[in-house]
Amino acid sequence: MDCRHYDAGRCRSCTWLPIPYADQLAAAERDCRELLGEDLDWRAPFASVEEGFRNKAKMVVTGSIEEPRLGILGEGATGVDLRDCGLHEPAIQAALPVLAGFVTRAALAPYDVAQRRGELKFVLVTAAPSGDLMVRFVSRSQEPVTRIRKHLPWLLDALPGLRVVTVNVQPEHKAVLEGELEIVLTEHAALALEVNGHTLLLRPQSFFQTNTAVAAGLYREAAAWVDALGPASLWDLYCGVGGFALHLAAPHRTAIGVETSVEAIASARETARRSGAAAEFVVGDATAFATSAQELPDLVVVNPPRRGIGTELARWLQESGIRHVLYSSCNPASLASDLEAMPGLRVVRARLFDMFPQTAHSELLVLLERHGDAVGSRP
Ligand SMILES: C[S@@+](CC[C@H](N)C(=O)[O-])C[C@H]1O[C@@H](n2cnc3c(N)ncnc32)[C@H](O)[C@@H]1O
Structure with a gap:
């Protein structure tokens, strides 16, 4: 991508602009492989268009x-x-x-x-x-x-x-x-975003992923991984306007989304109501919701802000006995420290989604599976 502002030194927000796009993608994936190792099922990176992608x-x-x-x-x-x-x-x-x-x-x-x-x-x-x-x-x-x-x-x-x-x-x-x-x-009061046939409703103070085409790919991939596992119940923690939960809901599966933004939950509920999706949405803190739950799901999706899920939720997941966690992360550093707090859950599959071309940032989707004898007792 050519940029006269970058060339003139007026804006340097796109730190990777001088790097050819194929090399950007390779470098981002190399960093992720260094972080998580080679002993897992790496899927080919999901590329973006190089310009005109920010929504x-x-x-x-x-x-x-x-x-x-x-x-x-x-x-x-x-x-x-x-x-x-x-x-x-x-x-x-x-x-x-x-x-x-x-x-x-x-x-x-x-x-x-x-x-x-x-x-x-x-x-x-x-x-x-x-x-x-x-x-x-x-x-x-x-x-x-x-x-x-x-x-x-x-x-x-x-x-x-x-x-x-x-x-x-x-x-x-x-x-x-x-x-x-x-x-x-x-x-x-809400903007309708058609994503893979789901009408997500975005109100002014709610979060939505920056790159709609790549977000659509991320949700499709998550749905494929989850369908292959076939859980009867799941949580979507940090659900925003419900992107993951609405893609993962199915007739014989209960899905609950949890999010602190009242506006985002109102949107997610409205989308579920209009489409008849089998998903419920709850306003609340992800950690408080998990640690006080009476019934645990088969699978948990987490898509936290840059700070990650934090030690308390990571330790709770480690001890919970839940077999699968799908972690979508925009920050490798917080992902790494969260993984350290969950030694009983092993990364078995990963795919990079290039949500932010021209920068060193990207989204990484990983599937964690509880291994062997390390299954903890339910709290
Ligand atoms: C990276 S966004 C993910 C949103 C959504 N999963 C999506 O695909 O658009 C993180 C979301 O976490 C929410 N959030 C921040 N802190 C939270 C907390 N402690 N508990 C639950 N949700 C929280 C934010 O409001 C934001 O919507």
């Missing part, structure tokens, strides 16, 4: 009302305009210049970090595979809401795929992306 844009807004910049904070906290960043899906690339025009039209003053003046901090855009969009304006206060509402018909006209528009209020002067208050300005 979300997190743009810092700088500059002025007349000449807004949507991008990153570069050297000396100067805004760098990256509205033509080649990583974003085409629908996002097409929308960003329109959104810059909207900033001017609705007179949304970019927030100046040094001066602590202005309103608009970020524009967050998410694209569905259909090209439909969700746009969130992250603002210091509710001051611009009236103007955004007033000019919204123009924006909806200019971006026919725009389904969800919100204002997120983030009053704090700190480097956090979003606040708690979310004001929905459109009829729809």
